Amino acid sequence: xxxxxxxxxxxxxxxxxxxxxxxxxxFFLILIARLVYLQVIEGDEFRxxxxxxxxxxxxxxxxxxxxxxxxxxxxxxNRPAFDLSIILKDAKPVEHTIEMxxxxxxxxxxxxxxxxIRKTGAxxxxxxxxxxxxxxxxxxxxxxxxYNLPGIVVSVKPRRHYIYKQSAAHLIGxxxxxxxxxxxxxxFFCNKAGDYIGKFGVEKKYESLLRGKRGGRQVEVNAxxxxxxxxxxxxxxxxxxxxxxxxxxxxxxxxxxxxGLAGTIIAMEPATGQILAMASSPAFDQNAFxxxxxxxxxxxxxxxxFRPMENKAxxxxxxxxxxYKIVTAIAGLExxxxxxxxxxxxxxxxxxxxxxxxxWEKRGHGKVDVVKALSESCDVFFYQVGQKLGVDxxxxxxxxxxxxxxxxxxxxxxxxxxxxxxxxxxxxxGIGWQLGETLSVAIGQSYNLVTPLQMMTLISGIANGxxxxxPLIIGKVETAEGEIVSENNRxxxxxxxxxxxxxxxVKKGLWDAVNKRKGTAWIAAHIxxxxxxxxxxxxxxxxxxxxxxxxxxxxxxxxxxxxxxxWFVAYAPSKEPQIAVTVIVEHGEHGxxxxxxxxxxxxxxxxxxxx
Amino acid sequence: MFDRRLVQNFDWSLLGLTxxxxxxxxxxxxxxxxAGTQVLQMEYYKQLIWYLVGLFFLIISxxxxxxxxxxxxxxxxxxxISLLVGVLIFGADSKGAIRWLKFGFFSIQPSEPVxxxxxxxxxxxxxxxxxxxxxxxxxxxxxxxxxxxxxxxxVKQPDLGTAIMIVLIAGSMTVFVKIxxxxxxxxxxxxxxxxxxxxxxLREYQxxxxxxxxxxxxxxxxxxxxxxxxxxxxGSGMISGKGFLQGTQxxxxxxxEQHTDFIFSVLAEEWGLTGSVMMLIVFLLLIIKxxxxxxxxxxxxxxxxxxxxxxxxxxxxxxNIGMVMGLMPVVGVxxxxxxxxxxxxxxxxICIGILMNxxxxxxxxx
Numbered sequence: 001x002x003x004x005x006x007x008x009x010x011x012x013x014x015x016x017x018x019x020x021x022x023x024x025x026x027f028f029l030i031l032i033a034r035l036v037y038l039q040v041i042e043g044d045e046f047r048x049x050x051x052x053x054x055x056x057x058x059x060x061x062x063x064x065x066x067x068x069x070x071x072x073x074x075x076x077x078n079r080p081a082f083d084l085s086i087i088l089k090d091a092k093p094v095e096h097t098i099e100m101x102x103x104x105x106x107x108x109x110x111x112x113x114x115x116x117i118r119k120t121g122a123x124x125x126x127x128x129x130x131x132x133x134x135x136x137x138x139x140x141x142x143x144x145x146x147y148n149l150p151g152i153v154v155s156v157k158p159r160r161h162y163i164y165k166q167s168a169a170h171l172i173g174x175x176x177x178x179x180x181x182x183x184x185x186x187x188f189f190c191n192k193a194g195d196y197i198g199k200f201g202v203e204k205k206y207e208s209l210l211r212g213k214r215g216g217r218q219v220e221v222n223a224x225x226x227x228x229x230x231x232x233x234x235x236x237x238x239x240x241x242x243x244x245x246x247x248x249x250x251x252x253x254x255x256x257x258x259x260g261l262a263g264t265i266i267a268m269e270p271a272t273g274q275i276l277a278m279a280s281s282p283a284f285d286q287n288a289f290x291x292x293x294x295x296x297x298x299x300x301x302x303x304x305x306f307r308p309m310e311n312k313a314x315x316x317x318x319x320x321x322x323x324y325k326i327v328t329a330i331a332g333l334e335x336x337x338x339x340x341x342x343x344x345x346x347x348x349x350x351x352x353x354x355x356x357x358x359x360w361e362k363r364g365h366g367k368v369d370v371v372k373a374l375s376e377s378c379d380v381f382f383y384q385v386g387q388k389l390g391v392d393x394x395x396x397x398x399x400x401x402x403x404x405x406x407x408x409x410x411x412x413x414x415x416x417x418x419x420x421x422x423x424x425x426x427x428x429x430g431i432g433w434q435l436g437e438t439l440s441v442a443i444g445q446s447y448n449l450v451t452p453l454q455m456m457t458l459i460s461g462i463a464n465g466x467x468x469x470x471p472l473i474i475g476k477v478e479t480a481e482g483e484i485v486s487e488n489n490r491x492x493x494x495x496x497x498x499x500x501x502x503x504x505x506v507k508k509g510l511w512d513a514v515n516k517r518k519g520t521a522w523i524a525a526h527i528x529x530x531x532x533x534x535x536x537x538x539x540x541x542x543x544x545x546x547x548x549x550x551x552x553x554x555x556x557x558x559x560x561x562x563x564x565x566x567w568f569v570a571y572a573p574s575k576e577p578q579i580a581v582t583v584i585v586e587h588g589e590h591g592x593x594x595x596x597x598x599x600x601x602x603x604x605x606x607x608x609x610x611x
Numbered sequence: 612m613f614d615r616r617l618v619q620n621f622d623w624s625l626l627g628l629t630x631x632x633x634x635x636x637x638x639x640x641x642x643x644x645x646a647g648t649q650v651l652q653m654e655y656y657k658q659l660i661w662y663l664v665g666l667f668f669l670i671i672s673x674x675x676x677x678x679x680x681x682x683x684x685x686x687x688x689x690x691x692i693s694l695l696v697g698v699l700i701f702g703a704d705s706k707g708a709i710r711w712l713k714f715g716f717f718s719i720q721p722s723e724p725v726x727x728x729x730x731x732x733x734x735x736x737x738x739x740x741x742x743x744x745x746x747x748x749x750x751x752x753x754x755x756x757x758x759x760x761x762x763x764x765x766v767k768q769p770d771l772g773t774a775i776m777i778v779l780i781a782g783s784m785t786v787f788v789k790i791x792x793x794x795x796x797x798x799x800x801x802x803x804x805x806x807x808x809x810x811x812x813l814r815e816y817q818x819x820x821x822x823x824x825x826x827x828x829x830x831x832x833x834x835x836x837x838x839x840x841x842x843x844x845x846g847s848g849m850i851s852g853k854g855f856l857q858g859t860q861x862x863x864x865x866x867x868e869q870h871t872d873f874i875f876s877v878l879a880e881e882w883g884l885t886g887s888v889m890m891l892i893v894f895l896l897l898i899i900k901x902x903x904x905x906x907x908x909x910x911x912x913x914x915x916x917x918x919x920x921x922x923x924x925x926x927x928x929x930x931n932i933g934m935v936m937g938l939m940p941v942v943g944v945x946x947x948x949x950x951x952x953x954x955x956x957x958x959x960x961i962c963i964g965i966l967m968n969x970x971x972x973x974x975x976x977x
Contacts, residue, residue: 017902
């Protein structure tokens with residue numbers, strides 16, 4: 001304490017306190033002066049403004065970004081919709097106004113009143129929505145009788161419009177009214193009740209880019225609720241425009257081909273991973289979601305056994321069937337179990353222990369090498385390769401080929417698929433892996449499940465010489481003024497676990513499948529002017545126990561839902577592929593007859609467009 | 612031993628002022644919630660219970676000798692800081708900010724009692740380390756750290772209003788115990804220099820937020836609109852007011868948070884200049900009374916403690932009322948006794964209890 005000149009005692013503090021009192025008084029004088037200014041000097045003006053609660057806020061909704069295809073063709077835009085609301089405080093008397101209104105818009109007055117009653121308790125200055133999207137004729141009638149309808153306001157709201165009904169519905173998605181849960185979440189902090197937000201597909205995934213920024217204005221209104229003066233305006237900013245990677249002509253062709261079928265067609269550019277078309281059938285009308293859907297419409301969508309709300313390209317899982325032989329072939333070649341000269345004999349069946357595994361070709365394929373096995377889809381050849389590899393080796397190759405895990409496409413609800421291993425089965429069922437199951441896995445039956453998009457990245461990888469891409473759905477994003485925000489470049493997610501030599505052998509097999517007379521897709525996919533390579537698959541949904549062929553055929557002919565799914569993957573031209581295609585037709589029976597022709601047609605269309 | 616002088620010295624005027632303000636608060640809150648929904652009206656009864664809880668704490672706060680704060684100050688401080696840390700870890704979300712700790716059927720806002728903890732810890736420090744020449748920069752380091760820890764914890768929530776209150780309280784106390792002249796000069800100069808430097812490093816959106824904070828008109832759809840509505844409400848009250856329950860601005864739920872931060876505009880609309888000035892005068896009397904307690908106390912600890920508490924009430928009144936009249940940036944600061952909210956009410960009641968405590972024990976020194 002010695003270094004202090006003098007320690008502070010209470011007398012010293014007392015002196016300081018007198019200064020404090022003056023300071024406090026000064027601050028309070030400022031507050032009182034301000035009160036006098038507001039309540040006495042400006043009082044009359046503020047009283048006038050308060051009388052009818054003149055200062056109100058109005059929203060200016062931003063216009064949502066447009067969606068184009070890769071060639072700049074407009075797919076989704078906004079059209080003006082006129083909404084009818086009532087502001088109770090201005091509508092005096094309310095009953096009379098509603099009665100007048102009901103005549104003009106042909107809605108019973110009781111129905112309108114019930115909408116108002118439901119909103120009691122809310123501020124009487126908040127507009128209550130009476131009817132959405134009134135037609136131009138009704139609008140004209142309302143405008144003419146405006147002075148008989150105090151408190152009735154018409155507001156223009158941009159409404160989403162999907163130009164090509166049902167086209168690319170699953171990819172583009174749709175808008176819906178924001179839910180109360182979404183309103184509470186951080187993500188939608190700048191949204192208000194009644195807003196429409198993306199609920200599905202690109203509309204949902206790119207909501208933050210498409211949305212734009214809300215604006216508004218402070219206005220002064222008169223006793224009838226009409227705007228007298230705009231005090232301040234905050235501009236709304238339109239959302240970004242999105243260019244999809246799809247080509248709408250090709251997309252429409254794919255949808256045409258799927259007409260009346262359940263299934264999906266995907267087309268990809270092998271060099272970049274860009275999705276050129278992605279159709280899932282049956283589809284739905286996106287405009288119905290925006291314009292309001294009846295319960296009946298919704299129920300029929302939900303209860304439809306062909307699941308129109310599902311994007312079968314990415315949400316659905318199917319047994320890969322014979323397409324999986326591509327994986328088995330790669331694994332066999334890479335592990336040195338076979339080479340291009342290895343021959344197996346196929347008598348039409350394969351005995352393993354005391355069980356007999358059939359080849360789909362009862363008469364057998366005779367001497368088979370790997371190329372012939374792929375082109376004629378010989379089961380016996382792959383049983384033996386699979387047996388030598390074991391299930392876990394096979395699973396490793398399948399995973400490395402991108403099967404059994406999401407491809408990373410920027411859409412929600414992507415399914416994972418399933419690639420079984422011995423451990424997986426033990427932890428799942430408690431039973432050890434059986435050798436027989438390995439044989440089934442090797443030809444793509446058993447527990448295997450893949451999504452069509454996973455198959456797409458695999459076949460596109462074969463086509464481009466071994467590179468796996470993340471499937472791209474967005475070409476570029478631009479501001480409303482046309483400035484480029486982002487341009488998606490290709491993104492490589494990995495390499496196929498195959499040497500150039502292995503890929504060449506597989507490619508030869510796939511070429512033979514389409515272009516050799518004995519190939520499984522010769523009849524269905526071969527055309528003279530285009531050089532296509534491909535692989536068929538037939539995913540059985542019920543087993544043929546004990547080789548009882550006639551019982552099996554009986555069963556699947558009686559019940560359509562037991563018929564196998566038909567697969568076809570292809571690329572063209574074989575030398576320098578420009579397009580790779582994956583098709584699955586649910587319950588189409590044979591890959592060769594049901595799926596392959598669709599691929600062929602799509603490829604023909606694409607090559608003729610791109611010329 | 613019970614000392615009869617304690618009863619003789621009991622500060623009835625402090626209790627009286629508290630009762631007057633509480634009544635004004637209840638009446639104003641009643642008109643603020645009447646216009647609202649059922650939920651809001653439930654809040655009114657909840658607030659009634661909070662007044663009783665507050666009264667209970669007020670009594671507790673004057674029962675023991677305030678010198679105990681000198682002994683236990685650091686414990687209270689550490690306890691409050693850990694509550695703040697608890698909020699950041701376990702806190703409950705409300706409108707994007709995490710300020711609450713839930714305990715079964717009620718929840719508390721620890722940033723409120725932290726204000727008292729800071730007052731006590733600084734009092735403890737300054738009562739031992741001051742001299743008439745004032746504090747040098749070196750001597751300011753410790754109080755600075757003691758203030759900044761809760762400050763940053765509260766900014767993190769984020770609750771800018773309370774954080775600013777903490778700095779204002781600590782600043783007022785520090786200036787009161789005197790800063791050495793040269794050090795004071797250095798402090799001011801370094802502040803002036805650092806402002807443009809900090810500004811330079813801020814991101815664009817942070818700058819925009821600060822500009823809106825200083826000038827609400829920049830945000831005509833949010834804060835700017837609130838301020839205009841609040842000014843209309845106050846101004847339209849004119850000299851005599853529109854009368855109890857007759858306020859239209861409030862009735863239409865046009866005022867944002869009319870029962871918490873903006874409650875003064877409800878009062879000003881219904882009771883006019885007469886009522887508003889009356890409330891200001893009662894607040895002024897309370898503050899003068901607080902300074903008087905400090906004046907009459909004969910030892911530094913009690914004096915500095917009273918000054919700190921009075922500073923807290925003073926700044927809350929000035930900032931809250933200045934804000935609703937458009938004189939100050941909009942920050943979430945409650946109006947003591949009047950605004951809805953349990954934690955803030957109990958805190959201010961404890962403060963009054965402490966003032967009474969110091970006041971009734973003034974004879975005990977020497």
